Amino acid sequence: MATIVKVVKGKDQEHDDTDSTQCNMSSDNGYNETIDSPGSCLIGPCENGGTCVNYTCVCEDCFAGVKCEIDVNQTCKYDADTFIPHSNTCQLFYNCSQAVSPLPTENRVYSHNPQILRPAYLHECPYPELFSTTTLSCDYLAVGYFCNHGTACKICEYFNPDCMGISDGIYRNVYVEPPGGHYFECQDERSIFDGGNPCPTNMAPYNGKCRNLFEIPTTYWHVGYGVDCSGRPNGNYESERKHRCDIYYIYMNGNSTLQHCGEGTVFDSKSLFCQNPANACRPCGSVDNGC
Incomplete structure (x- = not known):
């Protein structure tokens, strides 16, 4: 793993210290306006085969930046210590120290199937982390962000619930039937836990918090003993x-x-x-x- 030294930004971002290259931060003005809209096509036409979608440049593989002006291969050729955020997907980034980034063999579920290679240098943060252009690492557990594009498959939301707009707390995944019980925890509109009952013995999540089983009504998924x-x-x-x-x-x-x-x-x-x-x-x- 390379020492994290810097992140490449396009020439239109040289004085921009925000993470606007990949995500829109929610506005504090109460109107949900976009702040520092990334890759605005109003700045100029997209380069290197990029496509303008909703005023945002969607780059081809191995190109990045506001207008897709960064050639990842050329940049990494001259600086192996560089990290480049993916222009359109918050959890992806390019690591110039690792040119070949397929899924490791030990992580392949079906080892007999052909291995799918990713574009050169492309890596993905572990769920639910995103790549930060401020820390140059995978984090964002403490900040809520809106990614530019939707999820790859809607069905994933059933098994990995989206915490956007949900108050902090632990909640039951209603798409997973009892008796086992499956829960997820939200913090600052990000999912920080997904699994079985995380509460101490004789307790279970109810209304967002771990509660004594005798405080939880029996009608709530038949989990509690309360009246x-x-x-x-x-x-x-x-x-x-x-x-x-x-x-x-x-x-x-x-x-x-x-x-x-x-x-x-x-x-x-x-x-x-x-x-x-x-x-x-x-x-x-x-x-x-x-x-």
Whole structure:
């Protein structure tokens, strides 16, 4: 791996310190305007066979820059320490220290199939990272960006959910059926986790956060043990799916809140409050009459 020394920018970018060569940063002005629109064809015609699409130059393989003016092969021929961001795809970049960049043999799922070669020097950041022209490395985990073009295949969104517009938190992937459960975590509109339940034992993601299983209603994918109070009047309710004597639920105007009885007390199904076991009905207490 070469020492990261510099990144090549086109002559129209010599005084531009932003990452606008590959992505549009979302505007802070509230109008979702494009800031430093990359590769604007209004600057001039695309070079080296580039095509103008939505005012952006889409470059042929091994060409980069705002107007596709950078010849990757020629640049790498004279400077092996150079990194060049791909003009149109945020996770791709050219590494002049590695001319041949096929998929490594050990990463090939079907080793008997012919190996597909990528264009010379072209590399890809590991998901979900993008190539930063500021750090000259794969990152962007802390910044939200809009890439110029859509994903290669829409079906991937089912298995690798897009966090764009989603609040920080852990969420269930609704396209993967129970009982296993599959989750993804969003941070600053980027996916930072994808897999099984990431919460500690006896907890699961609910409304974006790891919650006690007894706080999660049973109607939520049958994951939790909490009471579903839908259609019930306001009041106190005992634990139902997994019966526990030391907890109960307060239902108020559509919201159910888990509560714990004080030390030495249990929830009484008759009075609907925590009581000394001697004054509470069975099975939590010892009273039989009048229950």
